[in-house]
Amino acid sequence: MMRSLFSGVSGLKGHQTRMDVICNNIANVNATGFKSSRVTFADTLSQTQTGASAPADNIGGTNPKQIGLGTGVASIDLLFTDGSIQSTGKNTDLCLSGNGLFVVKSGNDIYYTRDGAFEFDAEGNYVLPGSGHYVQGWMAKDGVLATNGAIENIIVKAGKSMAAKASDKITYENNLNAAAPIITNISGGTNIKIKGTAVVAGVEPDENIKLGAPLSSLVITSGYLPDNNTADDIYVIKAMGWSGSASGTVTASEGAPVKIYLTRDGKDYIVYATGGSFNADDIISGTTTVSYVSGGIIEGYITAATATTEKPVTLTLSDGTTVVQTSGTYNLGAGLPITTTVNVYDTLGNAHTLPIYFTKTKVSSEEGNTWTVSLTTDVSETSATIKENEGTVTTATLEPISLHFTTSGQYDSAKNVSKTAKLTLTNGAKETQEIMIDLTSLTQYAGNNTVKGTGNGNAAGTLKSVSIDSTGIITGVYTNGVKQAEAQVAVAQFTNASGLTKTGSSLYQESNNSGTANIKTAIDLGVTITPSALEMSNVDIANEFSDMIITQRGFQSNSKIITVGDEMLETLINMKR
Structure with missing residues (x-):
């Protein structure tokens, strides 16, 4: 009973x-x-x-x-199991979904919780406001996160300042239009003198080149004729597009010979033409001999011109269109310069707008196209003056860069050479500042010009707000427009989360049957963080x-x-x- x-x-x-x-x-x-x-x-x-x-033989079991x-x-x-997600609109609230818990600390004791109702206290500590437990994670250094170290208290102080950082690199990306038309005729403007490189074939020139050498030995790809029609020399320029159809007559005689400048292997050479008249076709085909004389009369041919408002330039392009320009320098056989501007910063955080131009200067189906990167529309110029506020003048120098592409439109790393721009400053910042120009991400396909340059560095700034993304990264937004990572929230995962010991205040601690905490980022553990939301019961x-x-x-x-x-x-x- x-x-x-x-x-x-x-x-x-x-x-x-x-x-x-x-x-x-x-x-x-x-x-x-x-x-x-x-x-x-x-x-x-x-x-x-x-x-x-x-069971036995004669009885059952x-x-x-x-x-x-x-x-x-x-x-x-x-x-x-996961609770429902409740949106709160508070940017410091976090909702965790999946097999994971937030890590918080009080003294030397580590706790775990699914309560993501966090906020920053008066000292910038990221905490559980009901209990004051510190939220654990990884702090960033200068915007760079390393999540392979030990976790620590997350601290992001209001009004945190960011020091100015000088620019040392400009990175270009996207595409240059391979089908961009070239200039086939120039009229108007002011003719300019450009000296470049010519290639000599069949003759090994030196300072004592033999008199009477035939011009058929000269392979001249471009040239220059001054605007006064009485100058005594032709400046021979490589890759500037002097073709056999060019107009213009050169008259050379005993009394008025023509001086021709050549450059080979880094050395300058001079040869002289005398006797008769010849045009661009004559020079290319080589019907005239070379001898030592002086003088000469050059008529009519223009290879480059500078445009002003008073003296505009009319450009005829290879696609049949005509363009009138009132500024800039333009070269026959080259494309229209593509203008880009990049903001760079000096050591005091002052911003400087640096103009950089891309001009297609050579078209070749065998070697690939070549562009020239320069500080002005004149591809031979090596410096530019930047006038800024309060009369400050900054001088920028850059040796023009030959930017080569393969015939498949890729950046030709075998031919390209990196170069550095220099700023000469007069505003109290470090006087000379070097900035490397990275062009390796550029392509050249037919289509649109989408080339874009971005400089690193920044002005000084103050933290004005923070935001948290689905990976738990806390991003600071500064008054200088810079956004950078400040910290990342840590997440713990247990083999048997149901085996954790409740300690009150929605907190848990490890037990003998929970397993040890595997503390990683949310992405590493395959869990999701929803910002500005809380997990309901x-x-x-x-x-x-x-x-x-x-x-x-x-x-x-x-x-x-x-x-x-x-x-x-x-x-x-x-x-x-």
Whole structure:
């Protein structure tokens, strides 16, 4: 008779425990990041009256006779399923989805939580405001994050200052239009003198070149004729597009010879033409001889001109269009300069706008096209003056860069040579500043000119706001327009998160059955952080109410066991009366 009473009592205790867990779940239905629990029952030890017997030759086997002694709580399981995401609009709130927990610290003790209702305190510490626990993660240094070290308190102070950083690199990217037309005719403007390079074929020139050498030995790819028509020399220029169809007549005689300048292997040479008249075709085909004379009359031919408002230049392009320019320098056989501007910063954080021009200067189906990168539209100029506020003048120098592309439109790393621009400053910053120009990311395909340059460096600034992304990176936005990483929130993952020990205030600690924390970034662990949101409790009210009814009925049933057992005991006692 007593066994039934004890069974009933164990049932009452078990269902009371289950009711306590259900009530705790319901009480925390609105607790941020709360994880509900459930109770599972298992029967206790049974009293064996007779054991089981095995079958014999002339009798079958028998089962054991056992009387159960009640029930017990087998486990109280922590259900680590995700709760719903509740948007809050507060930029320091974080919602974690997946198998992970935030890491917080108090003193030397490490805790874990799903409560992401964080904020910055008066000292810039990122904390759980209800308990003051420090949120753990990795701090960035000058905007660079290293997440392979130990975690630490995240601190981002309001009004944090950013020092000025001088620019030392300009990076260009995107595309130059391979189909950009070239200039086939120039009229108007002011003719200019450009000296370049010519190639001599079949003759090895030196300072004592033989008189009478035929001009057929000279391969001249371009030339220059001054605008006064009485000058005594032709400046021969490589890759400037002097073709056989060029117009212009050169008259050379004993009394008015023509001096021709050549450059080979870095040395300048001079040869002289005398006798008769010849044009560009004559020079290319080589119908005139070379001898030592002086003087000469040059007529009519223009290879380059500078445009002004008073003396504009009319350019005819290879696509048949005509363009009138009122500024800049333009070369026959070259393309129209593509203008880019890049902001760079000096050591004091002052911004300087640096103009850089891209001009297509050679078209070759064998070697690929060549562009010239320069500081002005005149591809031979090596310096430019930048006038800035308050009368400040900055001088920029850059040796023109020959930018080679392969016939497939790729940057030709075998031919290209990197060069550096120099700024000469007069504003109290470091006087000379060198800035490397990186062109390796450029391509040259037919289409549009999308070339764009970006300089590094920045002016001084002050932190004005922060934002947090889905990877837990805290980004600072500064008054100088710079955005940089300040820190990254750490996430811990456990093999058995349900085995963690609750310590109150929505905090957990490791237990013997939780495993050790694997602390990484959200991306590394495959979890997701939702900024400006919190995780709601994962308590299912409908399920809890259903469990409550079941638990109530179970409790009532077990109480009935005790009542009936008591009545049976009373009947037994009354048999003696």
